[in-house]
Amino acid sequence: MSVLAWAWCPQMARAVSSATAFRPVNPEELKMTNEPAAPGAPAIILYREVYRDDGDVYIDPSLNTYASGRPGHEDDYFRIKILTEEGRKYANVEILYNPEVRNITGIHARTIKPDGSIVNFDGKVATKLLLKAGGTRYLAKTLTLPDVQIGSILEYFYTIDLSETHITASRWILSNELFTKAASFSLMPYGDENYPFHNYLRCITQNMGPGAPQPIQGPDKIIRLQVANIPAFVTENLMPPENELKERVDFSYSEDEPAPDVNHFWAKVGKRLDDKLESFIGKRKAMEQAVSGIVGPDDPPEVKLQKIYARVQQMHNTSYEVRKTEEELKRAKEKPPVNAEEVWKRGEASGQQLTWLYLAMVRAAGFEAYGVWTASRESYFFDPGSMLSRRLDSNLVLIKLNGKNIFCDPGAAFVPFGFLPWQETGVMGLQLDKQGVSWVQTLVPTAAQTRSERRANLTLTDTGDLEGKLTVTYMDMEAAAFRRNARNADEPARNRYLENIQKGYIPAASDVNLTNQPEWKNSAAPLVAEFDLKVPGWASRAGHHFMVPVGLFSAHEKHVFDHAERVHPIYIDYPYTHSDDVNIQIPAGWQVSSLPAGWQYTAPNGVSYSLTAANDQGKLHISRTLTVDFILMEAKYYSALREHFQQIKTTDDQQIVLDPSPARAAN
Numbered sequence: 001m002s003v004l005a006w007a008w009c010p011q012m013a014r015a016v017s018s019a020t021a022f023r024p025v026n027p028e029e030l031k032m033t034n035e036p037a038a039p040g041a042p043a044i045i046l047y048r049e050v051y052r053d054d055g056d057v058y059i060d061p062s063l064n065t066y067a068s069g070r071p072g073h074e075d076d077y078f079r080i081k082i083l084t085e086e087g088r089k090y091a092n093v094e095i096l097y098n099p100e101v102r103n104i105t106g107i108h109a110r111t112i113k114p115d116g117s118i119v120n121f122d123g124k125v126a127t128k129l130l131l132k133a134g135g136t137r138y139l140a141k142t143l144t145l146p147d148v149q150i151g152s153i154l155e156y157f158y159t160i161d162l163s164e165t166h167i168t169a170s171r172w173i174l175s176n177e178l179f180t181k182a183a184s185f186s187l188m189p190y191g192d193e194n195y196p197f198h199n200y201l202r203c204i205t206q207n208m209g210p211g212a213p214q215p216i217q218g219p220d221k222i223i224r225l226q227v228a229n230i231p232a233f234v235t236e237n238l239m240p241p242e243n244e245l246k247e248r249v250d251f252s253y254s255e256d257e258p259a260p261d262v263n264h265f266w267a268k269v270g271k272r273l274d275d276k277l278e279s280f281i282g283k284r285k286a287m288e289q290a291v292s293g294i295v296g297p298d299d300p301p302e303v304k305l306q307k308i309y310a311r312v313q314q315m316h317n318t319s320y321e322v323r324k325t326e327e328e329l330k331r332a333k334e335k336p337p338v339n340a341e342e343v344w345k346r347g348e349a350s351g352q353q354l355t356w357l358y359l360a361m362v363r364a365a366g367f368e369a370y371g372v373w374t375a376s377r378e379s380y381f382f383d384p385g386s387m388l389s390r391r392l393d394s395n396l397v398l399i400k401l402n403g404k405n406i407f408c409d410p411g412a413a414f415v416p417f418g419f420l421p422w423q424e425t426g427v428m429g430l431q432l433d434k435q436g437v438s439w440v441q442t443l444v445p446t447a448a449q450t451r452s453e454r455r456a457n458l459t460l461t462d463t464g465d466l467e468g469k470l471t472v473t474y475m476d477m478e479a480a481a482f483r484r485n486a487r488n489a490d491e492p493a494r495n496r497y498l499e500n501i502q503k504g505y506i507p508a509a510s511d512v513n514l515t516n517q518p519e520w521k522n523s524a525a526p527l528v529a530e531f532d533l534k535v536p537g538w539a540s541r542a543g544h545h546f547m548v549p550v551g552l553f554s555a556h557e558k559h560v561f562d563h564a565e566r567v568h569p570i571y572i573d574y575p576y577t578h579s580d581d582v583n584i585q586i587p588a589g590w591q592v593s594s595l596p597a598g599w600q601y602t603a604p605n606g607v608s609y610s611l612t613a614a615n616d617q618g619k620l621h622i623s624r625t626l627t628v629d630f631i632l633m634e635a636k637y638y639s640a641l642r643e644h645f646q647q648i649k650t651t652d653d654q655q656i657v658l659d660p661s662p663a664r665a666a667n
Contacts, residue, residue: 018049018051019049019075020077020108020157020159022108022157023047023079027116030116030151032081034083035083038179038231041179042082042084042085043080044080044180045176045180046079047184048078048184049075049185051074051186052072052075052170052172054187054189054190055070055190056070071163072162073161075158076157076159078156080155081152082150088149088150091146091154096140097139097160099139100137101162101163105158107158109155111154112152112153113149113151119146120146121146126141141158143156169251170187171249172187173246174248175232175246175247176232177233179229179232180227180229182226183230184225185224185225187215187224189223190253200253200254200256200258201254202258203251204252205249206244206250207248209247212227213225233245236563236567237561238570238571239569241571243379244379244380252390254389254390256387262384262387266437267436269389270432273371273432274371274433277356277371277432278434279339280340280360281360283339283340283341286340287361287363290361294361295365301367301401305362305367305401308358309410313413315343316349317351317413318350319351319413320487336353337353355411358397358410368399369399370398371396371397372395372407372431373394373430374394374428374430374442375391375392375393378423382427396429397409407443414479414483414523415480416479416523417524419449419480421480424442425442425443425444427441428441444631446629450476450478451478451578452474452478452578454470454553456469456470456580456583458470458584460538460539460585460586461587462590464537465535465539466535466538467533467534468533469533471528471531472529474529475526477574479526494518498529499512499531505553505556506535507551508535508536509536510536511534511536512533513532515530516530544660545593545659546590547655547658548656550596550655551624553580557626557648560645561642561645568635569632569633571633575606575629577627578626580623583619583620584620585619586658590660590661594656595615595656596655597654598611599611605630605633606627606633607628607644608626609627609644609651610625611624613656
């Protein structure tokens with residue numbers, strides 16, 4: 001990793017991008033049949049170009065906020081060589097984007113056939129929904145290049161128009177799923193001297209290796225980078241964020257002056273952030289009055305903290321709004337609250353402001369508490385050495401009580417007291433204090449704190465079908481994750497969401513129908529879902545016997561680590577325990593011929609597993625527990641981890657042998 005910084009200076013004339021035109025046909029590229037640096041590759045990127053113009057910004061004097069004046073844009077160009085039959089799939093192009101902050105325009109494409117003739121793209125572009133999560137839609141522009149053969153060269157380019165209402169940081173992602181032979185990247189930074197964050201433009205290069213070329217800013221103020229021979233990026237299941245692993249360059253506009261000493265830099269940043277925080281929460285008397293109406297004088301300390309937490313979470317959290325009504329749009333033009341007292345009076349605020357309100361209240365209640373800024377680990381892992389203060393994007397409260405640290409983030413909806421969103425666990429945080437800042441480490445929940453339990457009471461029919469009731473209980477962080485994922489869905493969509501999750505655990509076709517109304521809003525309560533469950537043909541006939549697999553909810557573990565080799569570390573969101581308790585009533589007159597041997601072990605890598613199967617007078621009882629108690633494991637331990645999961649799969653595939661009644665066996 002390296003960090004570069006440039007002082008702001010006014011923009012010069014806008015450059016003309018060369019990423020919006022086809023390049024000449026190259027006979028040597030047409031003759032190419034393989035790439036020695038990427039043996040066996042189905043296709044390679046011959047050349048790629050990215051030109052980004054961040055545009056201009058302006059100050060809205062009525063709101064004292066910043067927005068894009070002249071919208072920015074990015075031009076992207078790809079030139080791909082098809083080397084094998086498998087590589088022909090790259091004729092199907094998907095360009096992912098979030099329509100709220102960008103749009104895709106100016107798509108041009110063509111195919112250069114092996115003989116050098118050109119077939120132009122007909123211009124038919126479709127738009128499809130790829131993902132809808134938390135109220136945010138992710139779309140894709142899709143197109144198919146014509147007449148693609150082995151030996152063809154594909155060319156396409158397009159423009160990403162950036163929203164005029166958003167100011168976004170730029171980034172260059174050098175790695176691609178295909179080997180890249182050569183690539184060129186350019187950035188024209190924002191161009192408004194009134195924008196205070198333009199004092200310094202920082203960039204951080206990651207995973208580029210020693211001796212790799214570095215971005216350079218020219219006399220025209222454009223920052224450029226030329227790279228070659230970028231290896232294909234390998235995608236694996238349960239790996240760290242791609243942003244953490246890919247070769248990349250991230251840009252950040254900052255008011256913080258670069259400093260050669262990391263400690264000096266963060267001391268200055270911490271003082272700035274602490275001054276801002278103290279100004280926001282400073283009205284102590286108003287907070288004392290508010291707290292007096294929430295807690296009682298005889299409440300134990302932790303009860304007081306919990307009551308204040310619950311009251312703050314009851315307030316309207318504007319960070320989780322999806323589509324703004326006319327009233328909300330009108331309200332959006334209002335100035336944001338300037339202090340905690342104003343937040344309390346309004347009864348609504350952003351998640352960040354609600355968390356600081358909680359800090360103000362717990363201090364008013366007499367507790368020792370601090371504001372903390374952390375960086376989410378959802379997209380990358382934070383390194384203080386980067387000296388990028390804008391990566392501290394999540395705020396929380398640290399309370400010191402009876403010698404222990406309690407971390408809270410009530411501005412994160414649905415997260416229970418004493419927990420954090422998983423993205424904020426196990427990360428470094430900058431603790432703010434007038435006496436000086438310090439770094440703290442947030443806690444990682446134990447597997448017992450992120451537990452889910454399935455309880456099934458089922459009946460096996462004489463045709464081998466399973467039918468009955470299933471109750472699933474999600475606790476603490478597990479419950480919070482499901483509530484946040486479904487927070488903006490209507491009731492039918494929430495029902496389907498839970499039903500599909502259960503179907504995903506069953507390694508066979510199944511019918512799952514939710515029968516209750518789970519508690520979606522109360523973060524302190526478990527999320528309990530009840531279902532009618534049917535699994536047709538779960539028991540299969542084998543001669544005069546019926547075979548009943550013991551792993552009814554084992555689908556997730558069957559293919560989790562199929563590959564013998566591993567490139568990246570193993571990474572999961574949070575530790576967890578999944579516990580299954582299954583009771584199956586077998587048909588009258590049927591006998592249990594044999595039960596599989598139980599198996600139990602605890603591995604030093606944080607994985608433990610147990611399974612038992614028993615017969616209680618014609619009722620089968622299967623108990624299964626899987627615990628994964630780590631979040632990050634080096635790839636060198638993959639072989640042992642894979643061996644353990646292979647043993648889990650083998651155990652889950654064991655079967656109970658049943659003998660049906662004599663009459664049934666004769667048919």
